[in-house]
Amino acid sequence: MSKVITSRQEDYSQWYNDLVIKGSLADYSAVRGCMVIKPYGFALWEKMRDQLDKMFKDTGHVNAYFPLFIPKSFLSKEAAHVEGFAKECAVVTHYRLKKDPNGDGVIVDPEAKLEEELIIRPTSETIIWNTYKTWIQSYRDLPLLVNQWANVVRWEMRTRLFLRTAEFLWQEGHTAHATSEEAVAESVQMLNIYAEFAEKYMAMPVIKGVKTESERFAGAIETYCIEALMQDGKALQAGTSHFLGQNFAKAFDVKFSDKDNKLDYVWATSWGVSTRLVGALVMAHSDDDGLILPPRIAPIQAVIVPIYKGNEKKELLDAKAKQLEKELKDAGVSVKLDDNDNSRPGWKFAEYEMKGVPVRIAIGLRDLENNTVEVARRDTKEKKNISTDGFAASITKLLEDIQQQMYDKALAYRAQHITKTDDWNDFVKLLDEKGGFIAAHWDGTAETEEAIKEKTKATIRCIPLNNPQEAGKCILTGKPSSQRVLFARAY
RNA sequence: CGGGGCGUAGCGUAGCCCGGUUAUCGCGCCUGGUUUGGGACCAGGAGGUCGCAAGUUCGAAUCUUGCCGCCCCGACCA
Numbered sequence: 261m262s263k264v265i266t267s268r269q270e271d272y273s274q275w276y277n278d279l280v281i282k283g284s285l286a287d288y289s290a291v292r293g294c295m296v297i298k299p300y301g302f303a304l305w306e307k308m309r310d311q312l313d314k315m316f317k318d319t320g321h322v323n324a325y326f327p328l329f330i331p332k333s334f335l336s337k338e339a340a341h342v343e344g345f346a347k348e349c350a351v352v353t354h355y356r357l358k359k360d361p362n363g364d365g366v367i368v369d370p371e372a373k374l375e376e377e378l379i380i381r382p383t384s385e386t387i388i389w390n391t392y393k394t395w396i397q398s399y400r401d402l403p404l405l406v407n408q409w410a411n412v413v414r415w416e417m418r419t420r421l422f423l424r425t426a427e428f429l430w431q432e433g434h435t436a437h438a439t440s441e442e443a444v445a446e447s448v449q450m451l452n453i454y455a456e457f458a459e460k461y462m463a464m465p466v467i468k469g470v471k472t473e474s475e476r477f478a479g480a481i482e483t484y485c486i487e488a489l490m491q492d493g494k495a496l497q498a499g500t501s502h503f504l505g506q507n508f509a510k511a512f513d514v515k516f517s518d519k520d521n522k523l524d525y526v527w528a529t530s531w532g533v534s535t536r537l538v539g540a541l542v543m544a545h546s547d548d549d550g551l552i553l554p555p556r557i558a559p560i561q562a563v564i565v566p567i568y569k570g571n572e573k574k575e576l577l578d579a580k581a582k583q584l585e586k587e588l589k590d591a592g593v594s595v596k597l598d599d600n601d602n603s604r605p606g607w608k609f610a611e612y613e614m615k616g617v618p619v620r621i622a623i624g625l626r627d628l629e630n631n632t633v634e635v636a637r638r639d640t641k642e643k644k645n646i647s648t649d650g651f652a653a654s655i656t657k658l659l660e661d662i663q664q665q666m667y668d669k670a671l672a673y674r675a676q677h678i679t680k681t682d683d684w685n686d687f688v689k690l691l692d693e694k695g696g697f698i699a700a701h702w703d704g705t706a707e708t709e710e711a712i713k714e715k716t717k718a719t720i721r722c723i724p725l726n727n728p729q730e731a732g733k734c735i736l737t738g739k740p741s742s743q744r745v746l747f748a749r750a751y
Numbered sequence: 752c753g754g755g756g757c758g759u760a761g762c763g764u765a766g767c768c769c770g771g772u773u774a775u776c777g778c779g780c781c782u783g784g785u786u787u788g789g790g791a792c793c794a795g796g797a798g799g800u801c802g803c804a805a806g807u808u809c810g811a812a813u814c815u816u817g818c819c820g821c822c823c824c825g826a827c828c829a
Contacts, residue, residue, distance in 0.1 A: 274823080344828095414828075416829090418826090424828070567788050626788075
């Protein structure tokens with residue numbers, strides 16, 4: 261027993277850390293607040309990235325790359341934007357080091373001070389809109405649909421692996437449109453893509469909604485979001501899509517001529533998801549034995565473990581295992597045959613459970629005689645023997661079932677954790693004892709939202725899209741309200 | 752930045768209160784052998800600036816002071 265995971269009940273935070281570290285997703289690094297994404301964790305991110313990238317391209321977007329550095333003056337051009345990010349920007353002030361004349365090390369060369377300091381991008385709206393100014397002249401240049409995969413830096417006071425690190429990987433889409441309607445439609449389209457990705461691939465149900473003014477992206481007119489629910493009852497924002505109006509076009513003077521040769525500012529969107537999704541995936545599904553990964557995102561979908569006694573029929577067994585591996589590969593399953601002789605089957609079983617591999621296939625001498633294998637699924641721990649006739653089809657079907665059942669389970673959990681209440685004491689009690697989303701009336705003011713946050717640490721996660729309208733009274737102030745909004749404590 | 756915890760081999764730790772041979776144990780690692788249907792066993796072996804620095808002392812992992820780093824909780828945020 262070399263790897264022990266803290267149970268969720270004992271310490272949820274520690275459980276999460278254990279999973280990330282012991283599941284080989286990431287390591288702490290020598291840099292405060294930054295992590296090393298290990299190969300297995302990166303493979304997971306790559307699976308997400310590749311799928312999202314395909315979905316972006318299928319909707320007409322193209323990839324590009326903009327600089328890591330942003331001139332300081334750019335950031336101040338959009339007032340709300342600078343306000344939102346100023347507190348967490350890393351700044352480059354010099355471009356050279358030199359030998360320390362008083363010691364062995366190096367020091368910043370005071371002679372090499374930059375004329376204008378550079379900000380490490382916390383997001384790229386400014387550098388991109390500064391560039392778009394030169395790309396856009398006419399309505400024929402629109403829409404401009406660009407995405408970039410990049411790293412960004414936000415100097416957070418307190419960090420958590422994947423959920424909040426000083427540097428993280430993400431994609432940021434930045435689009436320009438001729439009309440407001442078209443830009444809004446783009447924001448909603450991307451929100452739908454995120455939701456589809458979360459639900460179909462990550463098996464993680466999400467609620468689509470809009471943010472209140474105080475939770476809105478700095479510089480946006482409207483922020484759309486998908487909100488997911490974690491197993492400890494806390495909400496997690498899994499993706500955002502912003503309708504930016506003409507704010508950045510005005511700040512960077514990006515105008516276009518329409519068909520009637522009239523000049524107008526262009527309309528913008530931006531949208532992003534990050535490596536935070538890895539953290540969401542971990543917390544949405546996993547258990548006290550390790551990760552549980554949905555088949556469509558799992559780097560390894562099935563692992564084959566041969567079990568032998570000495571060298572008896574070992575060649576036959578090896579041949580059979582290789583044949584099964586090939587059958588799965590041919591069927592498009594990402595499979596690993598673990599015939600490493602250094603660790604024994606029991607160790608391998610535990611290890612692949614830790615890593616969340618959806619399906620484990622064990623084959624031994626008994627199976628060889630019976631033309632069977634033992635198949636174990638990670639999500640339910642269920643084991644059964646199946647025939648090797650139609651093997652690949654059985655496994656493919658099983659992977660689909662697991663994907664579906666993981667989603668259904670998460671959906672059922674969420675359904676049980678959206679609670680309506682109209683009573684303040686009940687509201688507080690629900691937050692403390694049950695968790696999850698609480699659907700309650702709100703008078704629509706930022707003051708009330710802030711007061712609720714101070715009293716309960718719960719924030720308005722979103723106002724769901726197509727939210728039913730219903731007359732009621734604000735949960736805190738009793739003032740009239742026209743709809744319920746979703747409150748939760750959040751990551 | 753405040754509160755709490757911690758720093759001893761790759762990982763997890765004992766020893767510290769009450770200073771005294773060669774710093775404990777487990778896992779992992781290396782060599783050889785036996786094993787393999789739920790984290791194997793035997794034998795041998797390698798591996799240490801006890802977080803860093805100064806001080807007290809004949810003598811410091813242990814006492815004193817300062818510093819550094821990490822984790823958890825809170826304020827900030829995705």
